[in-house]
Amino acid sequence: MVRPAPVAPLLALAFLLTACGVTRPTPAPTTTALGPVERILANGVRVVVQEFRASEVVALQLWVRAGGRDEAASELGLAHYLEHMLFKGTTTRPRGFVERDVEAAGGRINAGTSLDFTYYHVVLPAARARDAIEMLADVAVNSSLDPRELELEKKVVLEEMRLGEDSPRRRLVRQLYERLFDGHPYGRPVLGTPELVRGLARETLRSFYRRHYVPEAFTLVVVGPVTPGEVLAAAEGTLGRLPRGGVSRLPAPPPPPLVPVRLDTERPGSQAHLALGWLAPRLDSAETPVVDLLAAILGQSRSARLVQALREREPVVSSISAGYSALEAAGVVTVTAQLEPANLGRAEAGILAEIGRLRSAGVTPEELRRAVTAAEARHAFSLETAEGRAFGYGRAETIWRLEEELAYIDRVRSVTAEQVRQAARRYLDPERYVRLAFVPRPR
Amino acid sequence: MVRPAPVAPLLALAFLLTACGVTRPTPAPTTTALGPVERILANGVRVVVQEFRASEVVALQLWVRAGGRDEAASELGLAHYLEHMLFKGTTTRPRGFVERDVEAAGGRINAGTSLDFTYYHVVLPAARARDAIEMLADVAVNSSLDPRELELEKKVVLEEMRLGEDSPRRRLVRQLYERLFDGHPYGRPVLGTPELVRGLARETLRSFYRRHYVPEAFTLVVVGPVTPGEVLAAAEGTLGRLPRGGVSRLPAPPPPPLVPVRLDTERPGSQAHLALGWLAPRLDSAETPVVDLLAAILGQSRSARLVQALREREPVVSSISAGYSALEAAGVVTVTAQLEPANLGRAEAGILAEIGRLRSAGVTPEELRRAVTAAEARHAFSLETAEGRAFGYGRAETIWRLEEELAYIDRVRSVTAEQVRQAARRYLDPERYVRLAFVPRPR
Structure with missing residues (x-):
């Protein structure tokens, strides 16, 4: 909730949140x-x-x-x-x-x-x-x-x-x-x-x-x-x-094959942190919309698989989420959690169990629909401001393609449940991943 | 600067900042x-x-x-x-x-x-x-x-x-x-x-x-x-x-006359905090646009009077700003500063000296222009999103009048330098104000 101080910054600012411009119809109405x-x-x-x-x-x-x-x-x-x-x-x-x-x-x-x-x-x-x-x-x-x-x-x-x-x-x-x-x-x-x-x-x-x-x-x-x-x-x-530079940028090389790693590092604090990572499609892959939805279904909302299994039904972690970062030359799917140190083993096993279920039984139409709705909403929010639009265009033109960016949400809408299951099988290998943990230093 | 981590939240979010909607012209273009x-x-x-x-x-x-x-x-x-x-x-x-x-x-x-x-x-x-x-x-x-x-x-x-x-x-x-x-x-x-x-x-x-x-x-x-x-x-x-409630809200009474107060309070910390306050016009006054510009010229940008005098030219304070909050039944002009405890006296004297200059010599056309530009910019930013617009309308309809809100920035543009000087003379009495300070507790 917004803090309700008598002179909260919101109010001070808000005084000039006036709106006169909109009352004067422009001579030639333009469309957005x-x-x-x-x-x-x-x-x-x-x-x-x-x-x-x-x-x-x-x-x-x-x-x-x-x-x-x-x-x-x-x-x-x-x-x-x-x-x-x-x-x-x-x-x-x-x-x-x-x-x-x-x-x-x-x-x-x-x-x-x-x-x-x-x-x-x-x-x-x-x-x-x-x-x-x-x-x-x-x-x-x-x-x-x-x-x-x-x-x-x-x-x-x-x-x-x-x-x-x-x-x-x-x-x-x-x-x-x-x-x-x-x-x-x-x-x-x-x-x-x-x-x-x-x-x-x-x-x-x-x-x-x-x-x-x-x-x-x-x-x-x-x-x-x-x-x-x-x-x-x-x-x-x-x-x-400006005069041409005459040099072109070297393409980024493809990433090396994943080498599984398991590593615990001691750190001050009382909670443990766990991260699992897999290599995933790069930005210009036809599968980016699919992996986006996969990550959302795994762990990007309260109803997501990992959140339900490891926090809501049985509190093994205090927080958990999944993410997909698509870069120009490679992508990464991560699952991160914060938890009691004693639960590290159970949490990892629980994450792998959920991934295994996704790989075998796939996702429900309802899960897919919710993930598409969330993507549409983020999309709509990003288009609200001139800055949000410019960011999407600039990033696409710099490391992707503008037309792909413009077509992206339609691609998201056309993803099928079977594609999500196939992506889980292709990318989320339950035997080959990087697993890092921060564990509290004994005092 | 934005933090440039490889998976900064901005990027993770930005992946869905796509923009397909804008490529399909709507059948009946509408104007905003x-x-x-x-x-x-x-x-x-x-x-x-x-x-x-x-x-x-x-x-x-x-x-x-x-x-x-x-x-x-x-x-x-x-x-x-x-x-x-x-x-x-x-x-x-x-x-x-x-x-x-x-x-x-x-x-x-x-x-x-x-x-x-x-x-x-x-x-x-x-x-x-x-x-x-x-x-x-x-x-x-x-x-x-x-x-x-x-x-x-x-x-x-x-x-x-x-x-x-x-x-x-x-x-x-x-x-x-x-x-x-x-x-x-x-x-x-x-x-x-x-x-x-x-x-x-x-x-x-x-x-x-x-x-x-x-x-x-x-x-x-x-x-x-x-x-x-x-x-x-x-x-x-x-x-x-819904059935009518049948009761109407009591109007807020006007504020009592200002009783000058000077008060130092001890608090932990190393820096001192100073606040000066005056009563000012309530929201529906014809003078709100004038006092808005007055506060901006006093202390709402790097080029503002108090910032120049007390921080840029001679560092008496580490930060200083002025503000105007217009409520339904009354308004408040505040000047707040953070400073070394030893400078409390000099800072207060400096603030009063600048206010005195404003009251006698008024503001320059350049100062007034900058303050209007800043107000126009805040206004434009507030209209960028549906939420910003709704806030302005809702607040106006609740405690002011929508038509005043819609005309507000035009009122701001028509304010004269002489009106600002008169408002400084009317509201910023250098002999009658509330002055509070937090001073570090001796250890």
Whole structure:
């Protein structure tokens, strides 16, 4: 429940949640049902624009085909470090431009780095869309990588690492990736290591920037009350003028075969954490919608198999969930649980028993229907805001295909119960998986 | 920056952030520029509907004209406690209906209680709008207030109180309200007191429910891809059938004149907290847009007066901000800061000096423009989602007027620099205010 303080932030904010715009019919009513427009500029920059007139807010995102997996072993953490530095000033924008320019216009700016990509996103009132495109083009290639800022930022990144380490679940999942992708770029930490971050030199970062931040690696996504022609012209006049980099990204190699691992690690705390992992289809597989539903039926709601069997009917765990992450070169199905240390064996056996039942008897029509409904709902929520739409388009255009993204929920709807059972048989081998546990350190 | 873990929640979620719907042009393109439709049913229930086709998500909110200020001194916390209990089952919906019905449909449900109102809100795929209206009508009058659930919920509410107490800023602002509204209902805690919560009897709660949850107190707001006629019919067939309560709510009395207070309270911690408060216009005043801009210029951005003077130019405080809360019967302007205890005197003097300058020399056109831009941006963000729109309409219809809400941002745009100066002179008396401070307890 929302906290009901007399001056809760919600209320303070809400005072300006007014709605006058909607009472004035626009001269030429526009529909929000138009699809995105896609264009590749002469130098290789991709542009995706969607006119979306739900509000006056425009979302602008610059996606870069460079992430953790593009780093050499000596470069771990560079993609992420660069993401931080791009907010620290360019040759024409001094340090502090985020607060000065973006926040002064009422906007917000943020960024994220993953194994497959890095992206920068801005949301602000539509009148400022052109300025934001210019700013994104500027940070994309003109970041000054100021040596003093670079040193100062080390503290921030090291702190981010410590926070990640403090979360048992995050740490456990990262270790699961290390084991599932042993020797593969997906097995490496996106944040790098404290040693590499402490010793990071400007020249190293600059070289990574020059190599990976090139027109062929960029996708600009703009969603909001904009005219596609104007956005395309602005993109041409900014990102479109950059000289080609002339290098293309190496495809990520397929993952090595899974090597089963069982490992207990001691950690402070009173609860144990358990994680099981399997390799699963990569993002562009025809089976991603099937495995999505499989993971949902296993453990993504209160009525899911594992939740019912191991928490509701007989409380072996205090929480349990299943997930499917589809990356460009491989996917991962995980089951994670939090539990009393004494229940580790029973929990693992219970998880495998449920998976065995799924593999032999399959799923019920009712289970499948619920999972499709949940997927439709998440889909609908993701389309509510300009930012949510832009994220889906940008990610698809960067590491997948926009048309696949647009057709995805229809694929989900057409999945059959038998396909789910077959996917469980194909991917969830009850004899070959990685199993990691954190167990409380005896005091 | 977004945390870039390989399986960050953002990515896991994002996999279903697909966007197929937008590629199929709807047969009859609809515009989002239509205003809300307002209707009062025969028994007094108000209904506000807006067809808003930005996505497939519908927001449904039940607003109730009952909040902290409607409680007698012996009833403190009842409005909030009732808000919690309404999710615990009705005569036809067993405990757990939230997870079972709402989450199974892919929806979310929540609620909030303030001094002036309580509201319940649901967002879910539009196909389930009718079910949600039925559910809201059911919880509105048929809550079973199960004695066992009531006892169990005491722990939850007491924990919520403890959390509020742990936040120095929340606690300080609550104490500011106690002093500004001494003897007035706005001076009382919405959560009640631990003693009253521990001793709460079902009959007391039930009596409050019967008295305040009546048709005349309800507003149903529905925003999303719905047909207003169908929503109105569903409202007629559910909420519209309830018998009138026949009692109308007492208007909140005007606040007593401000009695200046200066108070230091010891608290654990190393930093000090300072809060200054003044009485300001109530929500329906013609001056609310002016005072909104005044507060923004004083302390709601990096370029604001107090932030520049007391943090950027000369670091007297580690953070400082100003705010304006407009309630139904009165408003409050607050300035809060976090600082080294040794700087308390300098900070207060600095705040008063800036207020003095505002009162004598007024604001610059540039400051006013920036504040209007920020207000426009917040306004635009609030209209992005069905939920944001519904909140604005519901609040306006409950404690203000919908047409004022719809005109509000235009009012903000027409404010002059001289009006802001006059408001500073009228409301921010540098000799009459409440000043509270938390100072670290000596160890």
